Amino acid sequence: MNRRREFDIAFVGLKPGVHSFDYQINDSFFADYGIQDFNNSKVDVKVTLEKNTSLLLLKFDISGKVDVACDRCANVIQKDLWDEFNMVVKMTDEPDIMNEQEDDPDIYYIGYNESHLHLADWIYEFINLAVPGQKYCGENEDDLSRCNAEVLQKLEQMKSSAQAVSSDIWKDLEKLKRDEDNNN
Numbered sequence: 185m186n187r188r189r190e191f192d193i194a195f196v197g198l199k200p201g202v203h204s205f206d207y208q209i210n211d212s213f214f215a216d217y218g219i220q221d222f223n224n225s226k227v228d229v230k231v232t233l234e235k236n237t238s239l240l241l242l243k244f245d246i247s248g249k250v251d252v253a254c255d256r257c258a259n260v261i262q263k264d265l266w267d268e269f270n271m272v273v274k275m276t277d278e279p280d281i282m283n284e285q286e287d288d289p290d291i292y293y294i295g296y297n298e299s300h301l302h303l304a305d306w307i308y309e310f311i312n313l314a315v316p317g318q319k320y321c322g323e324n325e326d327d328l329s330r331c332n333a334e335v336l337q338k339l340e341q342m343k344s345s346a347q348a349v350s351s352d353i354w355k356d357l358e359k360l361k362r363d364e365d366n367n368n
């Protein structure tokens with residue numbers, strides 16, 4: 185688990201009730217997590233924490249922008265992020281066992297002796313979930329693809345020449361087989 189202190193909340197010292205925290209996330213945040221399939225990130229994460237006796241209710245509001253590459257033509261496109269995620273943190277004597285047994289990804293257990301919540305990994309996960317899985321340039325007003333036509337044409341050419349190469353291989357294989365049969 186990522187333990188960067190700026191993303192830790194010392195909840196023990198908080199009064200019961202609702203508290204808010206605000207995090208500005210950019211590409212440097214993701215450095216510890218390896219290469220992402222987006223960059224130029226400017227993401228605002230607002231965390232609302234409701235403290236109860238043995239339960240913490242967390243809400244993560246994600247908003248911002250990231251640059252991604254189009255799945256079809258690799259053009260760089262900016263995507264708006266707009267999503268929210270909830271997390272319930274329960275206190276228990278056996279957090280490790282409880283976390284192992286829990287199927288609900290929105291429930292997390294911590295021990296009664298814990299004093300801090302570590303938010304970095306959740307922030308990482310939720311921003312990634314907020315980034316659209318399908319990335320596409322989209323269409324213009326005339327319903328025509330905004331994709332880079334030149335790149336698409338090159339990809340088409342590469343595909344058909346790859347097909348030509350593979351059909352040549354099959355022809356060669358067939359010829360080889362025929363020759364073998366003739367020799368027998």
Ligand SMILES: [Zn+2]
Nearest residue numbers: 254257321331
């Ligand atoms: Zn595209």
